[in-house]
Amino acid sequence: MFLKKIALAGAVSLLGSAALACSYQNEVPVKSLSAGFEAWKAVTDAMAECGNFQAELDQEFRTKQPAAFEANPSLYQIGGVSNGTITPLLNAGTIRPLDDLVEKYGANLKPNQLIRINGQIMAVAMMVNTQHLMYRSDVLADLGIETPTTWDEVYAAAAKIKEAGVMEYPLGATMKSGWNLAQEFVNMHPGHGGKFFNDDNTTAVNSDAGLASLETMQAALEFTDPEVLVSDSTYVQQQFQQGKIAMANLWASRAGAMNDEAESQVVGKVAMAAAPKAVAGGAPATTLWWDGIVIAKNISDEEADAAFRLAMEGLDAETVQGANDAAIWLVDGYQPTDIAEGAIATATANPAPPAYPSTTQMGLLHTALGNELPAFLTGERDAAATLTAIEEAYTTSAKEAGVLK
């Protein structure tokens, strides 16, 4: 089915003529650069049906995009971004405001989808993503464990599963050193009521909330595979699919794979719930993300017009219905199923988790976290020294980047 779709899309983009499911015939050549996960495949396939369209799906898009959009004319007309990767494009001013285009072609867009910066529409979101709790409903039910809502409960449940001898390492975690591990801290820190920055751009992670976050993260190690510092989202997803773990705080965009019969041995057994809270009564310890499209500035208005019209064709109800479980879509026509429950519960929680705070400083802090946290988790350095090291690493790079004087 999927292969067929790809073959079809390929054939169509090769011919560049016969518009199949597309309502019009695209005459202006358009290219896009985006991430390569399932939802982007569905959207770009739908755009390709209109002809004259070339999609580049690349997980390294974040390093290519700023330079590619800075070229004049821009190498791509359409960019797929998330709230984490839109910052360099906004900072460099290489994407254009979309207000007039939304007015012309965006009749089907919901106000929720329009990303406004200072009132101007700079991007159109298509889906939300967040890390939330996935768990083996059968394992938890067998042992009479209620769905955990806080990290303490997650660890208590993990201890029970381990004790019962069901699994040796019941917990999975995206703690690969670098970006993934830093993201775990970014999830945990606001959950403990922490702030990332002071008003003068110095970092505020060296605090009680920081200590508490580190403590919560370290507690996981007792229940995770010893090689957890190399495990990224794909690895955790596979651990789930092979029935090796019972719980993990994993990306919503990975939920669909649990029921993929070609890969998964646990079809129908993995349930989704809101991300665990760091403290009872607090917000879920996670961050909200969105993915969407932007249009380059350094192209002619005519091209921008064609690109946006094409993007709207890709983001229509038909696409979403064809790939309903590939994402938590924001597009009209989406029918939330069981696997979306966790993400929706997370996003609508009260108090709600924050959106990932994408700024220049956050980029620097994220790198500092990713480099300094491993020494803490391997036990080479204690929590206080680690927070000091993070602060120092951030200060050095912030001075080099000109953020701090």
Added chain:
Amino acid sequence: MKFKTFAAFVGPSVFMMLLFIAAPLVSVFIQSFQVTQPILEQVEVETCTPGFLTQTCTTEIKTVPILDENGKMITETQWVGLQSYRNVLQMDKFWAAVGNGSWNQIMQIDFWKALRFTLSFTLLTLPLVIGVGLAIALAVNNATRSIRGPIIFISLLPFIITPVIGSLSIYWLFVGDGILTTMMERWTGTNISMFAQAWTIELLMYFYRVWHVAPFAFVIFYAGLQTVNMDTLESAVIDGASRWERLRHVIVPHLMPLIIFIALIHLMDCYRVFDEIVGFRSQAHVISLQWLTFDFMTPDDAGNRAMSRASASSMLTMIGIVILLILPLRRTWRDHKGSAH
């Protein structure tokens, strides 16, 4: 040879070397003393992002770069002297750790941690590569002519594999649910995690590098063995020299220039160890100098790159290679001068 002919032959490659090696080197050298920053301003920005059903709008002070009338970021470049080197070396922390006599604290500083691994990796694999290479060469040289071809072919295979692919395959073989780990777990009955602590990762890295590079040493030594003076060997046999003595006093001295050559190449290659770090995902436990440079250069999600520190770190790597190469180079130089007389 006429100078004109000489120049015509050498000219293109000198030009290429200037363009692709010297010029970038000078540019990196200069950049390591500079810091280029965008001019930033603080502005209040209202950002509206989607929740699942409704939007949340937040207003916050953001630090953003100022754009000129063409929409380009305005940057300014400053000379900062040795600041970037100081940021990489962190000498204050280093001396404080030395003062405390704490090896562990020194190993918390990225540069010194990377230097420690890079040096032990380079110096430990060097004798192994030369030893294993020589052993294979001797074995092949003594094998019957009919099976030499296939043996040479098979022993060369590891060298053909692209380094990144090779290290990735080792990673996949030995990671938690890899084939080899599962097999070893079945034999020993214990849970084995090769990538959970630094020393097992390092062992795998040494093993992989030797496995990968030994064929190169082998080919060179095998060629060298074909030129060993048979008369000397035979007279050694008549004098009653054992196999070991012949190796020690005839073959190794004959191969010495080749051994130095392999050592030079190996030192240069190994000091820039990088593929193993990325392939084995060992950043949490083990990092190398080249990886450190790469990490400085990799842009984060907000597009920041630490170019100045990356430049400083690559200059330091180059200085390290030069220091390592001084010893073998001096020897070659002396031999060279000796043979001229």
